[in-house]
Each structure stands twice: as structure tokens, then as C-alpha cells.
Amino acid sequence: MKKYVDQGKNDTRSGFGAGMTELGRTNPKVVALCADLIGSLKIQQFIDENPDRFFQIGIAEANMMGIAAGLTIGGKIPFTGTFANFSTGRVYDQIRQSIAYSGKNVKICASHAGITLGEDGATHQILEDIGLMKMLPGMVVINPCDYNQTKAATIAIADYEGPVYLRFGRPKVANFTPVDQKFEIGKAVMLNEGTDVTIVATGHLVWEALQAAEALETQGVSAEVINIHTIKPLDDEAILKSVKKTGCIVTTEEHNYLGGLGESISGLLATQHPTPQEFVATQDTFGESGTPAQLMEKYGLNNKAIEKAVLKVLKRK
Amino acid sequence: MKKYVDQGKNDTRSGFGAGMTELGRTNPKVVALCADLIGSLKIQQFIDENPDRFFQIGIAEANMMGIAAGLTIGGKIPFTGTFANFSTGRVYDQIRQSIAYSGKNVKICASHAGITLGEDGATHQILEDIGLMKMLPGMVVINPCDYNQTKAATIAIADYEGPVYLRFGRPKVANFTPVDQKFEIGKAVMLNEGTDVTIVATGHLVWEALQAAEALETQGVSAEVINIHTIKPLDDEAILKSVKKTGCIVTTEEHNYLGGLGESISGLLATQHPTPQEFVATQDTFGESGTPAQLMEKYGLNNKAIEKAVLKVLKRK
Amino acid sequence: MYTQKIAITFENHKQNVQKMAKIEEIQDIVVQTRRDILRMVHKVNSGHPGGSLGCTEFLVTLYNELMDLNDGFDMDGIGEDLFFLSNGHISPVFYSVLARKGYFDVDELNTFRLIDSRLQGHPTTHEGLPGVRIASGSLGQGMSVAIGAAQAKKLNNDPKLVYSLHGDGELQEGQNWEAIMYASGKKVDNLIATIDLNGQQIDGSTDTVLPMGDLKAKFEAFDWEVLEIKEGNDVQAILNGMQEAKNKTGKGKPVCVLLHTVMGNGVDFMMHTHAWHGKAPSDEQLATALEQNAETLGDY
Amino acid sequence: MYTQKIAITFENHKQNVQKMAKIEEIQDIVVQTRRDILRMVHKVNSGHPGGSLGCTEFLVTLYNELMDLNDGFDMDGIGEDLFFLSNGHISPVFYSVLARKGYFDVDELNTFRLIDSRLQGHPTTHEGLPGVRIASGSLGQGMSVAIGAAQAKKLNNDPKLVYSLHGDGELQEGQNWEAIMYASGKKVDNLIATIDLNGQQIDGSTDTVLPMGDLKAKFEAFDWEVLEIKEGNDVQAILNGMQEAKNKTGKGKPVCVLLHTVMGNGVDFMMHTHAWHGKAPSDEQLATALEQNAETLGDY
Numbered sequence A, B: 001m002k003k004y005v006d007q008g009k010n011d012t013r014s015g016f017g018a019g020m021t022e023l024g025r026t027n028p029k030v031v032a033l034c035a036d037l038i039g040s041l042k043i044q045q046f047i048d049e050n051p052d053r054f055f056q057i058g059i060a061e062a063n064m065m066g067i068a069a070g071l072t073i074g075g076k077i078p079f080t081g082t083f084a085n086f087s088t089g090r091v092y093d094q095i096r097q098s099i100a101y102s103g104k105n106v107k108i109c110a111s112h113a114g115i116t117l118g119e120d121g122a123t124h125q126i127l128e129d130i131g132l133m134k135m136l137p138g139m140v141v142i143n144p145c146d147y148n149q150t151k152a153a154t155i156a157i158a159d160y161e162g163p164v165y166l167r168f169g170r171p172k173v174a175n176f177t178p179v180d181q182k183f184e185i186g187k188a189v190m191l192n193e194g195t196d197v198t199i200v201a202t203g204h205l206v207w208e209a210l211q212a213a214e215a216l217e218t219q220g221v222s223a224e225v226i227n228i229h230t231i232k233p234l235d236d237e238a239i240l241k242s243v244k245k246t247g248c249i250v251t252t253e254e255h256n257y258l259g260g261l262g263e264s265i266s267g268l269l270a271t272q273h274p275t276p277q278e279f280v281a282t283q284d285t286f287g288e289s290g291t292p293a294q295l296m297e298k299y300g301l302n303n304k305a306i307e308k309a310v311l312k313v314l315k316r317k
Numbered sequence C, D: 001m002y003t004q005k006i007a008i009t010f011e012n013h014k015q016n017v018q019k020m021a022k023i024e025e026i027q028d029i030v031v032q033t034r035r036d037i038l039r040m041v042h043k044v045n046s047g048h049p050g051g052s053l054g055c056t057e058f059l060v061t062l063y064n065e066l067m068d069l070n071d072g073f074d075m076d077g078i079g080e081d082l083f084f085l086s087n088g089h090i091s092p093v094f095y096s097v098l099a100r101k102g103y104f105d106v107d108e109l110n111t112f113r114l115i116d117s118r119l120q121g122h123p124t125t126h127e128g129l130p131g132v133r134i135a136s137g138s139l140g141q142g143m144s145v146a147i148g149a150a151q152a153k154k155l156n157n158d159p160k161l162v163y164s165l166h167g168d169g170e171l172q173e174g175q176n177w178e179a180i181m182y183a184s185g186k187k188v189d190n191l192i193a194t195i196d197l198n199g200q201q202i203d204g205s206t207d208t209v210l211p212m213g214d215l216k217a218k219f220e221a222f223d224w225e226v227l228e229i230k231e232g233n234d235v236q237a238i239l240n241g242m243q244e245a246k247n248k249t250g251k252g253k254p255v256c257v258l259l260h261t262v263m264g265n266g267v268d269f270m271m272h273t274h275a276w277h278g279k280a281p282s283d284e285q286l287a288t289a290l291e292q293n294a295e296t297l298g299d300y
């Protein structure tokens, strides 16, 4: 299989910060909002370079969403920044009415998604945000896999007109996608062609899927690996094409198996092409404190878990 | 097939009100909270009979959820009441941390769920609440089908220790389940045995499913109809047993097809027994103003839509 | 859907050419608007007449005399004053005022709350109704939106103002207090937020549901400029009060207007009670109510 | 999991037999608690020392002198005073105070923020840690919970009090203002809510992030009894102030204590700056900090 090289570990939130810096220089309509988490969101440079286009909201996420909606009236493109939990669950109804239903051009940018934020524990580790956002009509839901892709996604969504949820994380992870990639919303990225099983991964789990595929290759299993950076709109075609070839699928995400990408794919396949599927996701539990690696191990979210799931689903073909 | 008789149309929220009246008389630990919607929730009688055990919170749903959590400390069993949107999306993070993660014995009771609340329109018509609540670890999610079942469910959840989401509606619908039924959380109800197709329905759609099954019978199609009043924990066994017999399934709910009961079932089947499935649910759109009947027709949520879905899924067997 | 932009230019209404001179002319629109409200909610047997009637004088005066409006509508509203309705349930008065101002045909009021209508139960941008810039209905969100729009005006060097309207019961929602704290903290002084102080909400008076104490003291403690209009159903009082409010903008503080209104104003049996918050009149009640408000500009 | 009830009885601590008499004894616990905080966050290189150190005198005094506590722990806490930590990020001070009071073994402080620990990054009931009655961490939720517990006490005819602690930045969350309005509106007068007025939050001082104006005026405008403790890191001042606060309970109003504290108190280089809100000291910094706070009761 194709070898992917880690260009040096980095956090996806820094990719977001770099994207914001670029947008600050290239798109005068872009404004940033933050709810007392500038450092965590890595937007200090944007602020330094564009102090007038930054709004410090304080610890008031609901207000932030409403202000963002209001800023679109007058032609601004607001990017809101806080942790994923406070970007979604805390403000679901505000997003629903003032942004999604109102069709406002707001980019909801969420750091510290998933369990890998680590030590802060369950109150901060949202494992439901993909589900929350995907249920909103008209919302685009994006979860890029590494620094480079997060930067590219950040820049790309400014050119898309409409509400977007962009999810990224805290830990430093492998950075392996091209520096100068073009990010196409809704277009799955084929990372490795294979014939025995389809692995569909999103976010931090994409690198893990590639590791699993490598390990599987040594066991004679040819795994197709697809990076679904856009969970909504889902690239139905890419997924269907792949499972029609491989006949089975493993989906993996840093999210509860209930309501996430995996279930979206189950729903798609159930109506189009019923296929054995295994979920590599959290099993309807809250997270806890720990290091990212410990947590990914304990909650079954790494390449070993993916490998195991592949071997299981292969038996069910 | 077995004939079900409408004992007289009634609203499920009145079933909730009746259940609360009974609980008021039988269980001194039960307290009720409301966010300025007493009349809509039909709890005036509970209040009249137990004024000390009622808390009028005003229009502050987040505060209501926190107060409910606090009331459990000291042994109370709080039932909160407001519209489904304001019971879930508005207060997701409060439920998440102060109730679900904290394991508090709060019953979140939500009226006006779905599109059938009618004229108030999309801002009030939540079609995502099942998904929101099912993603929370430890949350029980219940959507009874008629007045009698809602009353029974209301009474039953007081005896269950832990957080529960109870969803019911505004319009008067057929009341056809037994008056004195025992409500078993998590236990699907087999309404009609059949051999050709499984129809799994919840809430207002159960009656529609029965109508569809009757119509299908005249066309020689034997439909098994299951009432999934408890979406979480899901009665996996009942569903698997049925689809193993029938080989195909239609799921129906007053909810977005993304994230709801249908996807939970897709996920279950994908991992256990991949099966052709059709969704009768809203298609990722917001609702709108209209009469309940008009909306169910326009958004494809009635017996005709179920019948069509069955004929479609039968061809895919 | 989400990229669709509505931009219309009024054909028959060069509204800003001259402001209306006489109170009587405004009063005529007020009475006609009351009729519109009553007939709309009666027709579909749903909707919220109480708060709508209580705010009729205010909204009619705002749109016809106080606001600087462009001769057309687009979403951005650059170079004009903006209005946001936070308490979206009083959509009947909003729709009538917009229609009679020329944002859409008055005949469309016939479609209120019907299926496939642009006049949804609560105002929305989703169906592209000119005049509406944000959905409301879920309470408590409008002040934040108004602040955002006001801050966009500042960024755009647009000297025009942003107005908003909120229910008193609605102020029980905490998001308002986030917005109230922010607006003064960040000196959003091109915003005039008006509170419909009718003392009523759904389950009863605000005092029985959740006593809100002294709202003036609260806004002042949150460092707003506060101004009361004691006769909130009197057009002249509104004109005076709002002119004063305008004078207070641009001075470093957001401005709050406490508008004392009577719920159900203009229809004797609807006045002073929460009973008509969200209930439509019967045929006879409608007839009585319309008798008390004789046609002025012509029914839709 | 959800039905599991923890109920323990303290073995070694008949804590209420006699209250501590001397300020010095409290001060000893204070210093030891500071050491615990510093060592906990240092070990895992994460956690929130700044707010924890600022509230150490308060929490130590509260648990060891002010609260009436049962000789054991169960969730309902009937017949005892209750405490709720709303600003859950200052878990280190909470854990140390609970451990040293006997709720669990001090050795368990070693597990702070480690995997499989009961001492989560933010306090939780999920792992069954005695002394904790609600999860916190997502800010702004604790006052509502405290109100609910206070109202349960009233229903149970339990005359004991409910205490809560909140960050000043945390008050930017609107849910607090819902709770503040409710508590006075419904006369929840068995509640003493303390605000950690350190003037700091994550991105800087509260004044730079979002100026909050006069908090006393705000609480008073919301009809609370308000009391300031100007020397919030002085045990005697806390004792006096909180005694006064207790005296104000039961008189129809909720009581707010504005506790003026210094973030990072007791460690010179951590004081008066938001920089230590959520950062762990290096090895050398720890050594310096511990030098400034010599062992009193023995390290865990």
C-alpha cells in the first residue's frame, strides 16, 4: 500500500489557527469570535494582525452564536471559537434557530473535540457533537484529519456560503496529508485502494486507520482506506462504490457510535446496499481523565482496535 | 390481522398530565417543574393537588434542569415540563453534565415533540430530540404512542432510578392501547405478527403503521408491526428476531431520519444482520406551519408513506 | 436554499421621501394593524394576539416614523436602521406592519400560519419573506443577534441604528443577560433594545410566574442607559420617548427602553390579561373586536 | 451505574464533635492544602492551580469551621449543610479539602487526573467519590443545582444551609442570571452563594476580557442580600464574613458573598495573574512554591 509519511506531529487546532491567520490576510470579511479561549484555539496571530475583526465574547457561548449570526447581517463571515462541547451542546438551540434555520453564514469552529483532549475529563470530552450538528438541516459537518487538512478546511469554508461546523482537536498527531492540498467540501479522499474491506475514518482516526491497513497488509488483508473529512454532506457515492467492491466496512471516529458518522453510513447502506459493518467508536460511555494515548487505548479508538474490527467484519462477509 | 380500536382521540400530553395526577397522589417524592407552560403540559391538576411540590421556574429552561438535578439531592424525583425543543436542544449541556453524567434521577418530560405541533412552525418543531437524548450515556429515551401508553409510561418512569427522557405530543390522536397496560421500559410491544416485512414505529407513527399494515393485508402483504416505545435502551432482540423472519424492515418516527430511531436500528442491523431498510421520517428539513394532518402528509409521515416504503423495501429483499 | 439572497426594491413605496407628519395618520395604521392581527389569528384559530396588540403602536410608529429605511430590502441592510423581533410569537403585528409598509403584498397576510406560507407561525428568513432578517420564536436569542448586527454596522462605518424588541417574560432567559453584560462591556452604543413591559407571560402575570423585580435597576446595574415610556400605547409618548432614546445613542452605552404596554390593547375584553397571550378569538369575539377598531386603510 | 448509591461513614473523623478553635489550626490546613494543590497539578502537568490557591482559605474554613456536616457521606445529605462547587476547574483545592476532612484517603490525591481515577479533572459523581454531589466543569450550572438542593431542604423541613462557589468569569454565563433571578423571586433564603472575585479568567483579567462592572450592584438589583469579604484570603475575615452571611439566611432573600481573592495566593510568582489559571509549575517552580509553604500536616 501507499506509504504515508508523518511530516512531524502537530495539533489540528494549530492548523485552524494557521488557516485563520491566512484568512485574516486574504479575506477582509472574515471576523473571529472567541469565548475566553484564545490560547486554546490558537488564534492569537489573527487577533494581533486584525484586532478590529476580533470579538472577545467572554464566557457566554450562547451570546457568541447570536452575535455571530448578527454579524452576517452586514456581510461579515464570522468564525466562532470555543471547545467542541461549548460549540454544540451548550448552544444547540441557538445554532438551530439563529444560524441553521436562519441560513446564516457562520463557521462554528470547535477545538478539543472528542476524548483526546485528555486530562480535563468527561465534562469537556464531547463524543456527541458530530451527531448534534449532522441532525441540523443545512449544516455542513467537517472533521479533518491532521494539521494540513485542518488548515486547508479552514480556508475552504470561508468560500462556502452557509453554516459550517468544523471540528478539530487538542493533541499533537501525525501530519501526513499534502501541505498544499485543495480542500473539497463533501468529497471523500481515497487514501489507499483495497479489495477486502473498506475502512472509513474521520478526524484523528484516519492516521490510525492507515496504520491498521499497513498491519493488515502484512496479514494479507487488502484494506481500502477512505478519509471522510466531511460527514455532512456525506459522499454517498464514494462509500457505496467502495463497499460494493469490498463487501464489508469498518467505520471509525472519535465519537459515540450512537448518532455519529458510523450510523450515518449504516443508514446509507441499509437503504442502498446492506453490508456488514463494525464500529470503532466509543461505546455509549462518557470519557474520563487520562493521556490521549491511554484514552484511545482504553476506549478502543486506535489502530489496534481498527485492525480487530476489520478481522471481525471480514468473518461476517 | 388483529384489529385495534380507537377508544377516542386524545393527546398524549394529556396522558402525561393524567399520569402526573396519579403520581401526585401515590408518590410523595415526585415533584414537578415547569418553564411557563403549565397549560400546554396539562399539569394543572397535579399543581392544584400538590402546590408545594410544584416549581414554576419561569422561562429559563437551563435553570430548570439544574434545579431538577439539585432536587434529587434530598431524595426528590423531579419531572421537568416544557416543549421538546426547550427540553433538549436548549439545555443539552445542562442535561449532559448536571443530569446524565451526574446520574441524577430526573425525568425530562417533553411535550409538542415533532412536526405535529402544527401552526407554531419550525422553531418549535424539533425533529432531532430523539437523537440528542439517545447519544447521552445512561439516558433512557421513551416515546409512547397514545394517551394510555403515555400515562402508563409516566407512572412507570417514577419507579425507575436514573435519567429519563419522555417525549409526547400536542395533537389528538387515536387512543388504542389498553387502559390498564403495564409499561415495561425497554421492552418492545408486538402489535401484529407478520411474515413479509417488519414495521418498527414509535410515537404517533405507531397508529399510522397499524393503518398501513391493514391496507397492506388487503394487498396480500403480511406486515409485522412493533411498537418501539423505548428507543434507548433498544430492544435489540425483538428487532433482530423479527427481521430474521421477515428479511426487511421499515422504520418510522416523527423525527429527522438522521440520528433517530431508524439510524439506531440501521446500526444494530449493520453489526448483527444487514437488512434492507426504508426510513419513514423527515428528510433532513425543518418543519413549517400547517395543520398536523397537512404536515404529516407533506413531510411523508403517515400510513400512506409507510405503505409506500413497505412496497419499496419488499422489492429489495 | 442557504445561498439564496432576497433583494427587492419597493415599487409603490418611496417610504423615506417624507416622514409622516401627523399622529392621526400613524393612528390610522395602528387601527388597521389591529384589525389585521385579529383577522389573521382568527382565521387560523392560532397565534398570539395579546402581545401583538400591545406592541402595535410601537411597531407602527417605529417603522413609519422612527426608522431610517432603504427603499427596498436586502439582507445586509447597509445604510439603514435595522429591527429585530426577539419575541417572535408576536409575528402578527410584525407581518402586518411589514406588509403595510410595502415589504410584501398585504394580501399575503391571508396565508398566515397556513401550509406553504412565507408567514410562518414565528418569523423566519427560511422562506424568504422580505423584512425579516432572523428567525425567532425560541425566546431569548434576539438581543445577541441585534448586537452582532450593531457591531457589523460599526465595522462597516455604517452610522445607522439597530432596534430590537423583547418580551418581559422573555428576559427570564439567561442569554439576554449575557447579551446585556456584553453590550455595555463592549460599548455597543448603536443599539436601542425595547422591552415590552406588559407584566404578562403565558402562565400568568410575571409577578405570579417569576417576579422580575425592578427591571430599570437591573439594566442600570448592567451599565445601560435606561429610559421608560410609561404610556407605551400612546403614539405621541412613543415618539417622544424613542426620540430621546435615539439622542442617547452614540454615547458609549447601549440604550434600553422600558415600554409599559397593555397586553391586548385596543380590544376591551383582551386587555390586561395573559389569557389572550396565545389564543384566537371566536367569530363573535372577532366581530366585537373589529367593531371597536373600524377599518381605516382597508382590510387585506 | 446510575442506581449505585455511595454512603460512607467516616471512621477516623468525628468531625463535628468539636469545631476547631484556633485560626492557626485552620491556617495549617490551608498551607498543607496549598502543597497538595501544587503537587497534584505538577505531577500530571495539568490542572488549575491559580483559582485553587485563591480559594484555599475559603474552602478550608468552610469545611472545617463553618459547615455543619454529618459524620459520613451520602448523596442526599439530609440534616447537614451542603456545598456545591460550580467552577469545577478548581478541583485540586476541593479534592484536598475533602481528603483532609476525611471523605477519602489523602493518598488518593496521588491519582488526580490519572486514568481510572475517582479524582477526575473536574469533579464528578460518576466515579463515586465521596463528598461530590454534582459534576461540574462546564461553567455556569452550579447555582441552579444549589438552588434545587436548597428547595429540597425546604421540602424536607431540613433547616441546614446550602453553600456554593462560583468564579467571577463564570458569572458571564447567562444561566447564572436565570438562577439569580429565580432565587430571589422564589425566596430561596437558605442559600449562600460565594463568588470568587479574583478579577481573572483565562484570556486575561475580567476587565480586559469582558468588563463585568459592579457585581454588588448587579446582585442587589436582582434582590439578593450581598456581603463583601474584602480580605478573601484571610481566615479571620472569612470567618467573620461568613458568620454574617449565615445570620442573613432565613430572612426571605438568598445571600451572595463577594469574596475578594488573589489568584494564585500563597505562591509569590503565581499571584495576581491569569497566567496560572490552568498551568502546572515546572520542577523548579514547584520547589520554590513548596518552599514558600512548608509542610504542616504531612504531605500525602
Ligand SMILES: Cc1ncc(C[n+]2csc(CCOP(=O)(O)OP(=O)(O)O)c2C)c(N)n1
Binding pocket: B035, B036, B037, B059, B086, B090, C050, C051, C052, C087, C089, C090, C137, C138, C139, C140, C166, C167, C168, C169, C170, C171, C196, C198, C200, C201, C202, C263, C277
Ligand atoms: C425558549 C423558549 N421557551 C419557552 C417558549 C414558550 N413561550 C412562548 S411565548 C412565552 C411567554 C413569553 O412571555 P413574554 O416575553 O412576556 O411575552 P408576552 O406573553 O408578553 O407576549 C413562552 C413561555 C418559547 N417560545 N421559547
Ligand SMILES: Cc1ncc(C[n+]2csc(CCOP(=O)(O)OP(=O)(O)O)c2C)c(N)n1
Binding pocket: A035, A036, A037, A059, A086, A090, D050, D051, D052, D087, D089, D090, D137, D138, D139, D140, D166, D167, D168, D169, D170, D171, D196, D198, D200, D201, D202, D263, D277
Ligand atoms: C461553559 C464553559 N465555557 C468555557 C469553559 C472554559 N473555561 C474553563 S475555566 C474558564 C475561566 C473561568 O474564569 P473564572 O470563573 O473567573 O475562574 P478563574 O479563572 O478565576 O479560576 C473558562 C473560560 C468552561 N469550562 N465551561
Ligand SMILES: [Mg+2]
Binding pocket: C167, C168, C169, C170, C196, C197, C198, C199, C200, C201
Ligand atoms: Mg410579557
Ligand SMILES: [Mg+2]
Binding pocket: D167, D168, D169, D170, D196, D197, D198, D199, D200, D201
Ligand atoms: Mg476569576
